[in-house]
Amino acid sequence: MKKHFILAALAAVLAAPVSAQETKIDPLHADVVMKFAFSQAPKDWAGRVDQDETLKVCSAARNAPSAADAEKIMAREKAKIKYPDDGKLMGDWKQGERWAQSGYGMRFTDYPPRNPNGGNCYACHQMTQAEVSYGTVGPSLREYGKIRKYAEADVKAVYEKIYNAHAAFPCSLMPRFGSNAVLTIDQIKDLVALVMSPESPVNK
Numbered sequence: 401m402k403k404h405f406i407l408a409a410l411a412a413v414l415a416a417p418v419s420a421q422e423t424k425i426d427p428l429h430a431d432v433v434m435k436f437a438f439s440q441a442p443k444d445w446a447g448r449v450d451q452d453e454t455l456k457v458c459s460a461a462r463n464a465p466s467a468a469d470a471e472k473i474m475a476r477e478k479a480k481i482k483y484p485d486d487g488k489l490m491g492d493w494k495q496g497e498r499w500a501q502s503g504y505g506m507r508f509t510d511y512p513p514r515n516p517n518g519g520n521c522y523a524c525h526q527m528t529q530a531e532v533s534y535g536t537v538g539p540s541l542r543e544y545g546k547i548r549k550y551a552e553a554d555v556k557a558v559y560e561k562i563y564n565a566h567a568a569f570p571c572s573l574m575p576r577f578g579s580n581a582v583l584t585i586d587q588i589k590d591l592v593a594l595v596m597s598p599e600s601p602v603n604k
């Protein structure tokens with residue numbers, strides 16, 4: 401019964417006329433299509449299909465929230481950041497390069513996962529000089545640490561950025577790797593080293 405409703409709603413969305421100027425999509429229909437697309441997903445992923453408060457506010461404001469809403473989002477997301485017990489924010493940049501290259505994980509054909517998730521950083525960022533295949537959704541991170549003189553405050557900012565990108569940029573397009581349990585704290589430390597360590601090829 402429920403499936404038929406979803407299929408009917410999906411058909412209605414697909415059949416809706418598309419205006420040449422702006423496509424107006426009813427948010428309810430978008431929700432139905434999303435849920436349908438993930439109907440085969442493992443049960444404990446259900447929460448990921450529902451937008452949380454931050455994404456709801458960002459979607460409603462088309463990623464341009466009011467100053468007051470932006471403050472609320474950043475405070476809420478910052479509170480979700482967990483730091484390493486040993487206080488060390490940098491791990492092994494060689495492992496970090498592995499996580500940055502890897503787009504593995506979060507597939508429901510691979511559950512429980514056979515390999516650790518990747519961060520897929522190159523999909524959006526330029527990083528090392530050697531890797532010429534990268535996306536440009538995010539800014540280039542070439543020499544990111546070197547430009548900042550490897551300052552401690554910037555090491556912390558990069559850790560927080562990777563853990564929860566919305567803590568500093570309310571409606572960021574970058575995934576919240578730590579808060580959404582895509583990457584572990586140790587993986588995030590390796591990625592901080594890739595971006596911020598003087599030995600890393602990102603800074604050569």
Ligand code: HEC
Nearest residue numbers: 519520521523524537538539558561565569572573574591
């Ligand atoms: C889906 C695209 C996407 C992915 C994947 C992504 N990022 Fe980003 N990233 C962005 C965007 C867009 C920005 C700029 C907006 C912002 O600061 O949130 C950004 C900003 C950053 C910044 C701050 C740049 C500055 O201007 O100071 C760092 C550092 C960063 N990303 C590191 C990473 C790392 C490391 C990974 C992999 C674990 C990663 N990003 C994965 C899109 C992405």
